[in-house]
Amino acid sequence: xxxxxxxxxxxxxxxxxxxxxxxxxxxxxxxxxxxxxxxxxxxxxxxxxxxxxxxxxxxxxxxxxxxxxxxxxxxxxxxxxxxxxxxxxxxxxxxxxxxxxxxxxxxx
Amino acid sequence: xxxxxxxxxxxxxxxxxxxxxxxxxxxxxxxxxxxxxxxxxxxxxxxxxxxxxxxxxxxxxxxxxxxxxxxxxxxxxxxxxxxxxxxxxxxxxxxxxxxxxxxxxxxxxxxxxxxxxxxxxxxxxxxxxxxxxxxxxxxxxxxxxxxxxxxxxxxxxxxxxxxxxxxxxxxxxxxxxxxxxxxxxxxxxxxxxxxxxxxxxxxxxxxxxxxxxxxxxxxxxxxxxxxxx
Numbered sequence: 001x002x003x004x005x006x007x008x009x010x011x012x013x014x015x016x017x018x019x020x021x022x023x024x025x026x027x028x029x030x031x032x033x034x035x036x037x038x039x040x041x042x043x044x045x046x047x048x049x050x051x052x053x054x055x056x057x058x059x060x061x062x063x064x065x066x067x068x069x070x071x072x073x074x075x076x077x078x079x080x081x082x083x084x085x086x087x088x089x090x091x092x093x094x095x096x097x098x099x100x101x102x103x104x105x106x107x108x
Numbered sequence: 109x110x111x112x113x114x115x116x117x118x119x120x121x122x123x124x125x126x127x128x129x130x131x132x133x134x135x136x137x138x139x140x141x142x143x144x145x146x147x148x149x150x151x152x153x154x155x156x157x158x159x160x161x162x163x164x165x166x167x168x169x170x171x172x173x174x175x176x177x178x179x180x181x182x183x184x185x186x187x188x189x190x191x192x193x194x195x196x197x198x199x200x201x202x203x204x205x206x207x208x209x210x211x212x213x214x215x216x217x218x219x220x221x222x223x224x225x226x227x228x229x230x231x232x233x234x235x236x237x238x239x240x241x242x243x244x245x246x247x248x249x250x251x252x253x254x255x256x257x258x259x260x261x262x263x264x265x266x267x268x269x270x271x272x273x274x275x276x277x278x279x280x281x282x283x284x285x286x287x288x289x290x291x292x293x294x295x296x297x298x299x300x301x302x303x304x305x306x307x308x309x310x311x312x313x314x315x316x317x318x319x320x321x322x323x324x325x326x327x328x329x330x331x332x333x334x335x336x337x
Contacts, residue, residue: 010174014114025109029133029170030161040159040172077136103170105136108110 009053013044013107022047023107024068028055028100029079035098047072055102056082068104077105113140117174124176124238126154130162131170143239155239156327177202178240178325183228183256184247185212188271191314192244193221199318206231206256207247228256232263242267242321244301248276254283261293267324269301269317276300303330 009025016023026043028035036057043053043061045068055064060082071078080102113129117140120127126143128150141147143154149162150171159173180196182189185207193203197220204222207213213225224231228245237243243260244267245253253270260268261284270280277299284294302316303323323330 010114011118013109014111014118017111027170027172029159038159039161079133103131103133105109105131107114 009042009044012052016044016046017107022072024071024104025107026055026064026068026102026104029103030101031098032100033098035100037100045069045072056100060100060102064102064104071104071106075106075108077103079103109138113138116140121174121176124240126157126173126175126239128154129172129174130164131172132164133168133170157325176238176240178242179204179235179237180321181206181232181235181237181241181243183207183243183245183252184249184271185209185214185218185223186246187310188246188313188317190217191311192246192317193218195314195318196321197221199322201242204231204235208252228252229259232256232259237263237265239264239266241265242269242325244269244271244317244321246271246301248272250280250283254280257284257297258287258289261289261296267298267321268296269298269320271299271301271313271317273300298324300333304333 013023013025024045028037028039028041030039037055041055043051043055043064045051045065049065051065054061067078067080083099117127117129120142128141128146130139130141141150143151146154153171154173157173157175159171162169162171178201180201180203182192182203182205185205189205193205196203204224205213205218206224206228208225208227210225213223215223237260243256243265245256247253248271257270270277272280281294298320301320302313303320305316307313307316
């Protein structure tokens with residue numbers, strides 16, 4: 001078992017792009033409180049919504065993928081803010097209660 | 109992010125260079141730096157292996173850091189190494205064990221690690237320790253440990269550890285001083301290697317060495333050895 005290889009995600013994003021798919025990269029740029037994924041963690045998404053990697057323990061990935069679709073459509077990067085309240089966190093089975101900021105960009 | 113930029117990052121990582129991709133959050137403009145050509149604060153982020161926000165010339169930026177995998181070079185295919193090699197591999201290190209004594213350095217004793225049976229100084233000449241490399245000597249034999257430590261001190265290795273009692277270590281420092289290393293250089297050697305957790309068995313000593321290595325890698329200051337319990 002090796003450390004999560006984030007640079008492998010970039011290589012995969014490049015491979016998807018070369019296959020002719022749209023690709024967006026979401027990167028955690030800041031966290032507050034107890035977020036499970038640190039700054040620099042990434043999630044890659046293709047035009048059909050397939051994803052690899054993660055930016056949280058699973059609580060915001062759905063929203064990030066929706067935004068990634070918009071980014072792939074218009075090419076404009078977006079900065080997303082997520083405040084995970086404890087109540088919301090419990091609903092999805094997580095007790096993180098943290099906040100995080102995610103930057104989403106298209107592979108050009 | 110441009111496809112070209114991703115290719116460039118991959119090529120630099122394959123060449124064991126640390127990189128930082130700086131993104132200006134207001135307009136998405138990006139610039140790629142290597143540890144060799146980065147401004148001081150970005151270089152610090154690369155060396156600490158820490159991505160994060162940074163204000164550069166009044167602009168809010170995100171610095172994405174990517175580094176080659178950390179390596180651990182262990183000199184001495186001894187009992188402690190049989191614990192340390194797999195533990196370090198679990199912690200994410202690419203592990204190489206170096207011991208010219210072929211009776212020690214066998215695939216049966218060390219499955220799944222890179223094994224070398226050349227002399228430590230020759231091995232280190234080939235392996236070129238860099239800022240993402242840690243070196244630990246575990247043989248207690250100056251013939252093997254000293255050449256490795258000399259090569260380690262001449263490298264950018266982020267951690268250098270040497271096993272042996274305080275007495276052994278004092279004698280070792282005396283020999284290295286005669287090789288021309290000053291106190292500042294010798295202070296890079298963690299000796300005796302490992303943090304004080306009362307380790308007795310080879311596996312426990314491996315835990316203690318890996319703990320010290322982790323602290324060094326993550327930039328945590330440990331109390332001086334004589335003050336540890």
